[in-house]
Amino acid sequence: MTTRKIYRPPLASLATRKINMRSRGHSSGFIMIATKARPWLRKLFYESSLEKSFAVLATVQTDVSAIVEQPKAVVYTKACGRKGKHTFDFLVQHENEDRTAVAIKPFEKVERLNFRESLSRVKASTPKTFADHVLLVTDRDIDPEAVRKAIRDLMLRNRVMDYREGDL
Numbered sequence: 001m002t003t004r005k006i007y008r009p010p011l012a013s014l015a016t017r018k019i020n021m022r023s024r025g026h027s028s029g030f031i032m033i034a035t036k037a038r039p040w041l042r043k044l045f046y047e048s049s050l051e052k053s054f055a056v057l058a059t060v061q062t063d064v065s066a067i068v069e070q071p072k073a074v075v076y077t078k079a080c081g082r083k084g085k086h087t088f089d090f091l092v093q094h095e096n097e098d099r100t101a102v103a104i105k106p107f108e109k110v111e112r113l114n115f116r117e118s119l120s121r122v123k124a125s126t127p128k129t130f131a132d133h134v135l136l137v138t139d140r141d142i143d144p145e146a147v148r149k150a151i152r153d154l155m156l157r158n159r160v161m162d163y164r165e166g167d168l
Helices: 049-059 107-112 113-124 144-166
Strands: 029-033 044-046 066-071 074-077 083-086 090-094 099-104 135-136
Touching: 029 107, 044 049, 044 066, 049 066, 049 099, 049 144, 066 074, 066 107, 074 113, 083 113, 099 113, 113 135
Parallel strands: 099 135
Antiparallel strands: 029 044, 066 090, 074 083, 090 099
16 A cells, blocks of 8 residues: 655744844744644744744643634733834744743843833733733743753654654
């Protein structure tokens, strides 16, 4: 009996805005992921190496059922009283149905821009229908060795999944 493989292209990104792939000083790109809620491979775009590291770590977590990059923007009130929009980097859905909106910034930028204060305003305006939790992740929160291990795990997972679903 002959085994045939049928190529199925990856699904599109779930981002609500176009990711800037041409940026000086940034490492934009995409990784191929599959989650429990969306078991078919799809593209997950990132705009920095820090976002890529977080995405890889989140994808291999056993309690994560879905990840959306660049979800819809949250409208909030700035310190000056004007309205502003903030787009989180990721929206992570867990198996218990909790959703976490994730902002990712380098630690130095967080300190220099007083980003925690801005994020607290965004958090206060974030509807519970959008996210249950708001999380700030900096480069100080990410372990490079854990990222390397997660990349290996993700590559193996994608390879095994491709083999199982590609054989007819």
